[in-house]
Amino acid sequence: MAGMFDEDLEAPAPAAPTVLPPMAAPPVGTPDPRRVIIATPPVQPPQGNMFEEDISGGSAPPLPPGAVDWSKYNQPFGEIKKDDPNVTERARRVGQDVLMSGGMEPYRARHLSEGAIGIAGATPMGSLLSAGDLGYDVKRGNWGHAALDAVGVLPLALQARRGVQVLRGELPTVRMADTPTRTVDPRTGAVDDELLGSARGHYGAVARSPVVFHPGTMPNVTDAMRMALQQPQFGAFTPEAAQGVHALLERWGQDFAGHRVATPHDFDVLRQQLRKFTDGADSSAGPRAADFIDQFLSNPPRASVLRGTPQELGAIRGHLEDARGDYRAGKTSETVEYSVDRAGTKAGAANSGLNVGNKTQQALTDLANPPPGGYDKIFGATYPEKQSLNAVGQDWLTNKARYLSNRMGGGGGFTGTFGGGIAGHTVNSLLGSWGVDPITATGVGMTAGWAYPKVGEAFRRVANERTVRAADEAIDAIRRNSPLYRAREAAAPDIADPQAMLRDAIAYAMMPQLKDQAGDAWDRLHVPYENR
Numbered sequence: 004m005a006g007m008f009d010e011d012l013e014a015p016a017p018a019a020p021t022v023l024p025p026m027a028a029p030p031v032g033t034p035d036p037r038r039v040i041i042a043t044p045p046v047q048p049p050q051g052n053m054f055e056e057d058i059s060g061g062s063a064p065p066l067p068p069g070a071v072d073w074s075k076y077n078q079p080f081g082e083i084k085k086d087d088p089n090v091t092e093r094a095r096r097v098g099q100d101v102l103m104s105g106g107m108e109p110y111r112a113r114h115l116s117e118g119a120i121g122i123a124g125a126t127p128m129g130s131l132l133s134a135g136d137l138g139y140d141v142k143r144g145n146w147g148h149a150a151l152d153a154v155g156v157l158p159l160a161l162q163a164r165r166g167v168q169v170l171r172g173e174l175p176t177v178r179m180a181d182t183p184t185r186t187v188d189p190r191t192g193a194v195d196d197e198l199l200g201s202a203r204g205h206y207g208a209v210a211r212s213p214v215v216f217h218p219g220t221m222p223n224v225t226d227a228m229r230m231a232l233q234q235p236q237f238g239a240f241t242p243e244a245a246q247g248v249h250a251l252l253e254r255w256g257q258d259f260a261g262h263r264v265a266t267p268h269d270f271d272v273l274r275q276q277l278r279k280f281t282d283g284a285d286s287s288a289g290p291r292a293a294d295f296i297d298q299f300l301s302n303p304p305r306a307s308v309l310r311g312t313p314q315e316l317g318a319i320r321g322h323l324e325d326a327r328g329d330y331r332a333g334k335t336s337e338t339v340e341y342s343v344d345r346a347g348t349k350a351g352a353a354n355s356g357l358n359v360g361n362k363t364q365q366a367l368t369d370l371a372n373p374p375p376g377g378y379d380k381i382f383g384a385t386y387p388e389k390q391s392l393n394a395v396g397q398d399w400l401t402n403k404a405r406y407l408s409n410r411m412g413g414g415g416g417f418t419g420t421f422g423g424g425i426a427g428h429t430v431n432s433l434l435g436s437w438g439v440d441p442i443t444a445t446g447v448g449m450t451a452g453w454a455y456p457k458v459g460e461a462f463r464r465v466a467n468e469r470t471v472r473a474a475d476e477a478i479d480a481i482r483r484n485s486p487l488y489r490a491r492e493a494a495a496p497d498i499a500d501p502q503a504m505l506r507d508a509i510a511y512a513m514m515p516q517l518k519d520q521a522g523d524a525w526d527r528l529h530v531p532y533e534n535r
Contacts, residue, residue: 089136090132094132127162130156137155151522155519157514183197196333199330205323206322210267217264245284297327338370346366364396367392370389404462
């Protein structure tokens with residue numbers, strides 16, 4: 004069968020059409036036989052064609068059986084909307100236009116522009132773009148994208164926080180200098196304290212000073228010390244209360260009466276003897292009197308100096324300042340450490356041994372807040388140091404762990420047993436109501452009853468560990484507040500915390516990228532394609 008577009012190049016040409024002779028015109032008033040009107044049916048478009056179109060304005064004729072109605076598939080898709088890109092997309096287009104203006108192909112320019120914006124997203128520029136997108140999405144009510152834009156802005160907030168820390172000098176750092184240590188030999192009980200050793204060295208330098216004081220200086224100093232000790236602001240240590248200290252000071256004043264001169268070595272020997280008292284009020288009055296000696300040697304009246312240059316007096320002042328600072332930090336930290344160890348020992352020997360945190364917190368609170376009229380065991384501690392001791396028991400996470408432990412019977416005893424029984428019974432009944440067989444429900448309930456107090460015990464151990472760790476940090480802070488540590492810190496200053504810098508770099512690189520990927524996922528799940 005030949006088609007309408009077939010062409011046979013080898014077939015003979017068709018014969019010429021026959022030309023009929025012209026006909027004469029008909030008479031007036033009669034039909035013209037040359038005009039023949041043939042009635043033909045209206046031309047119908049082919050049925051079943053997906054490209055058909057009826058422009059007649061009438062209703063479409065019915066389809067024959069088996070024909071496909073393509074009109075329902077050939078419908079308009081979406082609508083033409085105004086182009087309104089966000090800030091990030093505008094940046095991509097600007098980059099593409101710049102590259103195309105240099106002669107680059109559109110597809111390649113778009114690809115490189117997207118890559119450049121992706122690289123910029125790993126820098127502070129990514130946070131700025133997210134900030135622009137946040138305003139764009141909030142204005143249009145795109146709350147899902149707005150929440151993700153806020154995530155992309157987080158590195159910008161982190162940068163601002165780091166900038167404030169830099170201005171305040173509070174940037175996270177890592178200590179490079181070693182904290183002065185205090186070790187105790189478990190076999191002999193010998194104590195090796197770097198701070199006390201440094202203090203002894205400085206006091207030795209004072210004792211070797213060539214300065215000489217006039218006769219009568221020692222009696223005048225000891226008499227002034229005895230009078231000062233009896234004052235309320237210095238402890239009200241009367242001769243009846245602190246007999247040993249008053250007797251020692253009186254004897255030294257008598258020994259140096261007359262024409263006997265005094266040297267820094269003599270005052271150093273007296274200072275050592277005053278610090279040897281360990282019982283009763285003398286153990287408190289002795290260190291107070293020793294402080295008076297250090298104050299006198301640091302700034303002696305000019306009339307009391309028989310021989311000594313300003314440089315030698317200045318050297319005594321510097322050594323005493325370092326010695327007093329190291330000794331104060333060493334003895335204060337020693338007292339705090341002893342209280343923490345004693346509290347831990349007492350808590351470990353009592354009942355379940357899980358009350359270490361509470362005992363430690365109570366011991367540190369008693370040290371930092373002595374009762375009215377009572378003796379301050381750490382009178383040399385500064386106000387920030389005492390506040391750090393009070394803060395050991397005020398950590399929010401530690402207190403929450405201790406609270407949960409108490410609620411779950413983490414301290415052992417009847418509370419844990421009773422709570423575990425209730426938990427096991429509750430789980431057993433709940434599983435039974437869900438249709439679990441009795442044997443399985445009972446086994447799971449017994450396991451839950453056994454695990455309930457164990458979870459409470461785990462919370463208690465977490466609280467204890469955090470409390471002890473905070474106490475150790477408070478002790479180290481006291482030891483770092485010393486001339487010895489400051490000298491070490493000057494030789495090995497702190498450096499910026501590399502871990503904090505690494506965390507910042509990860510946040511800068513990941514947050515904007517996470518925002519973009521999550522935004523694409525949000526669009527696929529919640530935004531129709533035509534509205535993206």
